[in-house]
Amino acid sequence: MFAKILCLTFALAAVQASGDFTVLHGPDSINFHGEEPVSQSLLKEIFTAALGYTVKLRGTWSGMSIIDPFHLPEAVVGIAVEGVNSLESPRGKRYPLNVDEGEETTWQILSGRLEKRDNMNIEVRLSLEDGVNALGHSILGELKPSAEQHSPKSLNPKNEADRKLLEEIQLLDAITKKVPSAITADDKPDVYWFVLSALGPVIDLHGADSAAAKEAYTLMNDALARLSNAFMDVYSGKVLICAFTNDGTYVRHTRDVVAENRADAENSADAVTGQSLRSTVDETTEANVNQNSTDSSDKKPRVLKSDQINISKVYDATxxxxxxxxxxxxxxxxxxxxxxxxxxxxxxxxxxxxxxxxxxxxxxxxx
Structure with missing residues (x-):
C-alpha cells in the first residue's frame, strides 16, 4: 500500500512540475515574488498583462504584481528550451512550470492578440533548430555566426548532439551581436521568441550529472546572459526576459491534442460570439483530450455549449x-x-x- 502511494506521489509531482519558468530580467514596474507553480497556458496571460493589455483567461497566479502601470516593459523576450526539465540558471527568479500546452500554441495566441490591437508591433519567432541556413536572413537581419569556435572541454564537436548545441550557441551569439543595430526601442510593445532544442539531446547522451552536461548548461546560460544584456541595453532595462523549459516526452504526447483542441475551441467560440473564451475553455478542452485523440485525423471545429463558456457582455462600438x-x-x-x-x-x-x-x-x- 505504501509503495502505491509513493508511486502516485511521484507521478503527480512529475505532472505538476514538468518544467521551469525563470524570469531572467524584469523592469522595476513589475515584481515577481513567491514560489507558486505556474501553468504554461498562463504564460501568455502573464506576458499580455506585463505589456499593459487586458488578459482573457481568468487564471489565478499570485507570483506577479504590477507596481507601476505607467512604466511597463516595452518588450517581452521569451526563450523556450525544449527537452529539459530545468535550465539550472544561476540568475533570475525560478518557478515550477506545469506544461499543459505547447510552446508554439503559446506563441500563436500571444502574437495574435498583439496583431489585433496594433499591426506595428515587432513580432519575431526564431527556432534555432532550423540552423543558419534557415535563419541566415531573418527579420533581425543577416545572421553570421562567428568563425571562432567554442573550445569545449568535455563536449565533443564530432558528436552530432554536441555539434548542434555548439551551433545553437553560435547562433545565439550572432543574434546578440545583431540586436543593438537591428532593434530600435519605441512606444510599441514588441515580442521576441526564441526556441532552443539542442540542450536536451546532449543531456540524454551524456547524462544529467556528467561533466559534458554541466558544461552544456554553463555555455547555454552564458549565451542567454549575453542575449539578455543586449536586450536590456536596447530597451534601457524596460524589457521582460523569461526562459521556460519543458520535458520533451510530455510535450510530444500532449502538443498535438491539447494545442489543437484549444485552438479549435477559441476559433469556434470567436466565430459564433465574437468574444474570447475564459478559463473554462481550458477545462473542457483538457477533459476531452482522450476522446478527441482517437479521431484527431478528421477533427472538426467543436462548438461549446452556452453553459460551458463565460461570455462577456457585448458593447456597441460607440x-x-x-x-x-x-x-x-x-x-x-x-x-x-x-x-x-x-x-x-x-x-x-x-x-x-x-x-x-x-x-x-x-x-x-x-x-
Missing part, C-alpha cells in the same frame, strides 16, 4: 466614446459646482453684491 463623454463631463460638472459653492460662501455681502441687494431692508424703503 460605448467607449459615450463613456468618456459622460465621465469627463461629470467630473468637470462636480468640480465646477464645488468651486461655485466655495466662491459664494466666501463672498463679502457688501452693498455692491447681489446678496446685499436681495436681503437688505433698505430696498423696501426706497420703493
Amino acid at each position: 460605448y467607449p466614446v459615450m463613456f468618456n463623454i459622460f465621465l469627463w463631463f461629470g467630473v468637470a460638472f462636480v468640480f465646477s459646482l464645488i468651486a461655485i459653492c466655495i466662491t459664494i460662501a466666501d463672498m463679502d455681502p457688501g452693498r455692491d453684491s447681489i446678496i446685499y441687494r436681495m436681503t437688505s431692508n433698505r430696498m423696501k424703503k426706497d420703493n
